[in-house]
Amino acid sequence: MAARREQTKNKLDQVEKVIGQLRREHGRLTLRATAERAGVSATFLYENHDARTLVQQAAANSKRQRDQAATEARKRIEASWRERALNAEAELTRTQKEVFSHPPDRRRRVKHPLSAYKHMHMHMHAGGALSPYRSLQMS
Structure with missing residues (x-):
């Protein structure tokens, strides 16, 4: 035991x-x-x-x-x-x-940070003013 x-x-x-x-x-x-x-x-x-x-x-x-x-x-x-x-x-x-705080007429100029890039990109692909071929077409 x-x-x-x-x-x-x-x-x-x-x-x-x-x-x-x-x-x-x-x-x-x-x-x-x-x-x-x-x-x-x-x-x-x-x-x-x-x-x-x-x-x-x-x-x-x-x-x-x-x-x-x-x-x-x-x-x-x-x-x-x-x-x-x-x-x-x-x-x-x-x-x-x-x-x-900006006056109403200046508010329109406050854009999204990428809006300038988008605008430039659209012109480049559409033969806009930023396109190198655009300058040849205008001469």
Whole structure:
């Protein structure tokens, strides 16, 4: 009987050691994974109340920590996107104020930054004034 208790104690010690390793490695704490790494049977973990309690508590703590880490990561990402949206909104407001600070007759001259390029590109392909062939046609 004493030998059996000693064997059970050694198995429990091994289970605790494996739980500590899995925590450090951020591994999945399950009954089967713990049994495999500890070199004990899954039946031992299911049937031995102390072993089952150790693994279940460790698994619950691990899940809680993973959930908390995921929640914190999600909050950081949301804060980043919220800040980007606020910055974009502030820039839009600033640009609108700048545009509307010009008299109405000058507002027409405020164009999209690429509009000059588009205009030039259209003339080049349509044989417009910027086309090298246009100068030959005009002479």
